[in-house]
Amino acid sequence: MQSDFFRDVYEVVRLIPEGRVSSYGAIARYLGSAKSARTVGYAMNASHGLLPPVPAHRVVNRIGLLSGKHHFGEPNQMQNLLESEGIEIEIDQIKNFEKHFWDPNQELNL
DNA sequence: AAGGTGACAGTTT
DNA sequence: TAAACTGCCACCT
Secondary structure, eight states: OOOHHHHHHHHHHHTSOTTOBEEHHHHHHHTTOTTOHHHHHHHHHTOTTOSSOOOGGGEEOTTOBOTTGGGSSSHHHHHHHHHHTTOOEETTEETTHHHHBOOHHHHTOO
16 A cells, blocks of 8 residues: 555656656656655655556656666566657657757746 | 655755 | 756555
């Protein structure tokens, strides 16, 4: 059973459209806790195997770096999934990150 | 109950 | 300009 905070994080992450990515900080801000970006990542760590699935591969750090790729089953899993959605990646970093960036505050709350 | 950890972010050197 | 440090919140042992 997850805390409300975790559940909220998962809910937002599931709202990320395909071919789009978001950042931990953006999600944290959307939840009202701008400083809890690290906790968002922690929530992602626990998002494995829960239902419905959480597209954790669409969540990266603020510079578009696949910081959490190592936490997937296979390190290349995250990159593979993102490329599958049309996102180009170079050396664990998303190309045109700003173009693919999806900010919940901007898309949902606006 | 207290201390340590971390898939981050912002600030300072 | 790049690298390093500190702050931060929520979770875990």
